[in-house]
Amino acid sequence: MPKTSHSLAPTFHFRKVECRYGKLKALTSVSLSVERGEKVAIVGPSGGGKTTLLRLCNATLQAHSGTVEILGKCSENLHPRQLRLIRSQIATIPQDLGLVPNLRVWQNIVSGKIGKLNLLGNLRNLLAPSKNTISKIHSLLERVGIEDKLFARTAELSGGQQQRVAVARALFQEPEAILADEPVSSVDPARAASLVELLNDIANERGLTLLMSLHNLELARNHFPRLIGLRGGQVHLDQCPQQIDPGSLEALYRLDADEILEDG
Amino acid sequence: MLAGTYRHYLGSRRATLLAITLCVLVSFWLLGLNPLRLFSGNNLTLTRDFLLSAFQPALDYQKPIEGAEPFLLTVISTTLLTLRFALLAMSVAIPCGALLALLASTAWWPDIRRHKMLGWVLRPLCLSSRIIMAFSRSIHELIWGLLFITAMGLSTDAAIIAVAIPYSGILAKIYSEMFEEHSREAQRALQAIGAGSIVAFLAGLLPRALPDLITYTFYRLECAVRTAAVFGFVGIETIGYRIKLASDEFHYREIWTYLYVLFAMIMVIEWWSRALRKRMET
Numbered sequence: 001m002p003k004t005s006h007s008l009a010p011t012f013h014f015r016k017v018e019c020r021y022g023k024l025k026a027l028t029s030v031s032l033s034v035e036r037g038e039k040v041a042i043v044g045p046s047g048g049g050k051t052t053l054l055r056l057c058n059a060t061l062q063a064h065s066g067t068v069e070i071l072g073k074c075s076e077n078l079h080p081r082q083l084r085l086i087r088s089q090i091a092t093i094p095q096d097l098g099l100v101p102n103l104r105v106w107q108n109i110v111s112g113k114i115g116k117l118n119l120l121g122n123l124r125n126l127l128a129p130s131k132n133t134i135s136k137i138h139s140l141l142e143r144v145g146i147e148d149k150l151f152a153r154t155a156e157l158s159g160g161q162q163q164r165v166a167v168a169r170a171l172f173q174e175p176e177a178i179l180a181d182e183p184v185s186s187v188d189p190a191r192a193a194s195l196v197e198l199l200n201d202i203a204n205e206r207g208l209t210l211l212m213s214l215h216n217l218e219l220a221r222n223h224f225p226r227l228i229g230l231r232g233g234q235v236h237l238d239q240c241p242q243q244i245d246p247g248s249l250e251a252l253y254r255l256d257a258d259e260i261l262e263d264g
Numbered sequence: 265m266l267a268g269t270y271r272h273y274l275g276s277r278r279a280t281l282l283a284i285t286l287c288v289l290v291s292f293w294l295l296g297l298n299p300l301r302l303f304s305g306n307n308l309t310l311t312r313d314f315l316l317s318a319f320q321p322a323l324d325y326q327k328p329i330e331g332a333e334p335f336l337l338t339v340i341s342t343t344l345l346t347l348r349f350a351l352l353a354m355s356v357a358i359p360c361g362a363l364l365a366l367l368a369s370t371a372w373w374p375d376i377r378r379h380k381m382l383g384w385v386l387r388p389l390c391l392s393s394r395i396i397m398a399f400s401r402s403i404h405e406l407i408w409g410l411l412f413i414t415a416m417g418l419s420t421d422a423a424i425i426a427v428a429i430p431y432s433g434i435l436a437k438i439y440s441e442m443f444e445e446h447s448r449e450a451q452r453a454l455q456a457i458g459a460g461s462i463v464a465f466l467a468g469l470l471p472r473a474l475p476d477l478i479t480y481t482f483y484r485l486e487c488a489v490r491t492a493a494v495f496g497f498v499g500i501e502t503i504g505y506r507i508k509l510a511s512d513e514f515h516y517r518e519i520w521t522y523l524y525v526l527f528a529m530i531m532v533i534e535w536w537s538r539a540l541r542k543r544m545e546t
Contacts, residue, residue: 060452091457100468115459
């Protein structure tokens with residue numbers, strides 16, 4: 001059942017955030033807010049700052065100036081324990097999925113709770129999980145449509161099935177929000193659409209915030225009520241798909257003269 | 265222009281190959297190596313006898329010894345002693361190597377830019393561990409053997425310690441390189457959802473590196489079996505000791521029996537290693 005959200009602080013709140021890699025500015029003066037239960041697609045050209053934005057959202061990167069609030073808490077100068085607590089409430093599906101290929105599917109999924117348990121609890125879960133844990137994982141696999149793969153070696157699964165394992169791991173974490181960084185970049189359009197749909201349905205069912213960076217504009221427009229366009233580290237557009245005019249989309253993806261020269 | 269570059273590339277490769285071939289030939293000449301010497305005069309008979317004995321390895325002593333235990337029983341007990349030597353040396357080398365590897369590796373470290381105090385502790389530990397690793401493996405096990413046998417007398421214990429020291433250093437070097445070089449995708453993904461650095465290492469990197477760690481450890485066990493045999497030549501009762509006794513008497517068929525047993529031991533270890541790896545990957 002969806003959680004009531006309006007009295008709670010936004011899931012993510014950025015105020016004039018700037019982030020650099022050395023001298024290279026990855027984000028410049030970004031201010032935005034993502035409310036609880038909201039579903040947002042982050043679009044824009046490569047190098048626009050999409051991954052940096054997501055890394056700020058799970059506090060694996062710190063802003064150089066401005067403030068980032070995650071679930072109402074400022075992510076700056078946190079004690080390592082507090083940092084881990086915040087991260088354990090935000091599920092992340094990285095582009096490479098971050099699965100261990102030679103472990104069984106259930107072992108990869110059980111590690112979703114890794115941030116919420118101590119060392120012994122984690123070892124117990126990985127080596128000798130309770131029946132309850134296994135049946136919970138089985139029901140999550142049922143939800144993502146690969147319940148027959150519970151005991152399979154992860155490396156033996158197809159790319160699409162591995163993505164579903166990553167989704168199940170995110171759900172096992174019981175997070176407040178799911179971040180997905182280009183989760184569909186390596187599969188065909190039909191599988192990509194089905195995964196985006198699945199993540200959206202799950203976010204709706206559980207009232208989760210969903211933030212997904214996507215290269216495929218069509219997918220973003222069809223499945224998300226809000227699009228944030230990043231270009232050159234700045235918010236170029238932040239609207240619902242119906243309001244976006246073709247001109248601003250064209251400007252979002254336009255190649256600069258120096259990029260054309262680099263490609264040529 | 266492209267054709268010219270390609271010709272230049274081919275030319276430089278040919279020159280390198282030619283230089284290597286010349287170096288090998290000059291080295292042969294400088295060392296005075298002459299394979300033909302194997303087949304000249306009395307050597308030809310010895311070589312022929314040795315090679316022909318390969319087809320009829322001994323099942324009994326070539327020259328019966330009164331009161332001695334049966335030959336095959338000696339073969340079995342020597343094989344077990346050799347294997348015991350290798351396993352004991354490895355059972356000391358594996359935990360020592362793993363500990364040194366962990367201390368020398370940065371793969372499980374927390375972000376020391378955030379934890380500056382920890383950096384002050386971990387960096388010297390890492391450096392000392394690397395120095396110990398380098399020192400222990402820079403001296404060959406036979407030289408360590410010489411030192412320990414001189415100090416402790418001719419005993420299996422001294423020989424086992426002599427093997428365990430350089431093997432710990434070698435295992436530690438390879439293990440730590442495997443920790444550093446394996447893909448960290450899963451480890452990073454687990455840290456992003458709140459795992460501490462040690463837990464992320466144990467759950468994200470170690471399982472990934474485990475098949476390679478096991479394969480390499482088994483290869484080292486093979487090396488330990490060979491080294492155990494070599495220690496026989498200094499008087500430790502392993503297969504090498506029996507080979508030396510048989511060789512002194514020119515009992516080539518007995519030598520071949522021991523060589524086949526050595527070969528069988530290596531094959532069993534190889535099969536065992538493959539079976540384990542396959543089990544971990546399928």
